[in-house]
Amino acid sequence: MASYKVVVVGGGGVGKSALTVQLIHAQFIEEYEPTIEDMYQKQVEIDNKICRMEIIDTAGQEEYSLMRDTYLRSGDGFMIVYAVNARESFDEVSKYRDYILKTKEVPSYPMVIIANKSDLVNERDVSVEEGTDLAKIFGCPFLETSAKNRINVEEAFFSLIREIRNFKGENPSQNSNRFGNVKKKSFKCFIL
Numbered sequence: 516m517a518s519y520k521v522v523v524v525g526g527g528g529v530g531k532s533a534l535t536v537q538l539i540h541a542q543f544i545e546e547y548e549p550t551i552e553d554m555y556q557k558q559v560e561i562d563n564k565i566c567r568m569e570i571i572d573t574a575g576q577e578e579y580s581l582m583r584d585t586y587l588r589s590g591d592g593f594m595i596v597y598a599v600n601a602r603e604s605f606d607e608v609s610k611y612r613d614y615i616l617k618t619k620e621v622p623s624y625p626m627v628i629i630a631n632k633s634d635l636v637n638e639r640d641v642s643v644e645e646g647t648d649l650a651k652i653f654g655c656p657f658l659e660t661s662a663k664n665r666i667n668v669e670e671a672f673f674s675l676i677r678e679i680r681n682f683k684g685e686n687p688s689q690n691s692n693r694f695g696n697v698k699k700k701s702f703k704c705f706i707l
Contacts, residue, residue, distance in 0.1 A: 516558075517566040519679050521672065522586045524573050524611050525596035530631040533662035534596065535572045538672055543663050561673050568672065578671040587618040592625035592679040594671060597646075599659070605645065612653060625678035627656045629671050634661040639676040658675050 523531045533544045539555045553572040558565065571586045583686065587593075595611045608628060608632040615624060630646045632638075643659060650657030656674045660667040680686050 517564070517685070518569060519676055520569045520571065520589055520591045521613075521675055521679075522573060522590035522592070523569045523592060523594045523596060524587075524609050524615075525629075526598075526601070529596045529598040529601065529604045529675055530660075530662045531594075531596050532572050534594075534629070534631060534660060534671065537578055537662045537665055537668045539570070541665070543665075559676075561672070561676050563646060566676065568676065570672070583671060584618060586598055592627075592675045592682075594627055594629055595631055596629045596631050597641070598632045598635075599641050599646075600632055600635045602640040605630075605641040605649075608649060623654065625655075625675065625682045626653070627658065627675045627678060628653065628656070630659045631662060633659040633665050633666060661693075 525531050525537060535553070535555060536542055536544055539557055555568075555570040555572070557568050557570070560566060571590070571674075573586055593611075594617050595608050595615075597608055599605075612626065615626065616622065628646060628650045630641065630643070646657050646659065656678065658667045658671050660671050660676065662668060677686075
């Protein structure tokens with residue numbers, strides 16, 4: 516069974532833990548408690564393939580940024596989360612993406628951008644279009660979620676697993692993907 520290490524990053528208070536706990540335990544965390552680092556495992560079936568997700572819920576506070584480096588190096592894919600009611604968290608998305616790519620030393624890597632707290636309609640600071648446009652620029656999926664109402668929570672994690680599988684060339688139905696991996700062909704060599 517395949518195992519994928521998913522790293523959830525984003526500013527403090529955007530709902531990283533709420534999304535993760537909603538996926539794992541089907542519960543919503545009402546009060547905010549800053550996370551230092553939590554790890555979870557869940558076996559799931561995605562596109563008729565069973566796999567295990569190892570989810571690392573990282574700290575959003577800057578004082579824990581050194582710990583984050585370790586998780587960035589070992590992650591197979593990244594969920595960058597911002598809150599629709601916090602403009603500054605949206606402005607940090609590019610910083611997280613750039614830092615991931617710099618740490619991995621690659622031009623692209625599996626990631627999804629998640630706009631959490633979509634249930635806060637009257638408090639919205641970031642439009643759906645802004646999130647969609649940023650994801651298009653980065654060439655990655657974008658989803659609006661609500662950990663509170665369990666909207667798109669599973670799909671957020673599942674879409675990241677699909678991105679990881681594409682990146683690793685694990686989707687046999689595709690000959691290539693946007694990461695540049697090409698389905699391997701077999702060649703025969705004759706020495707005369």
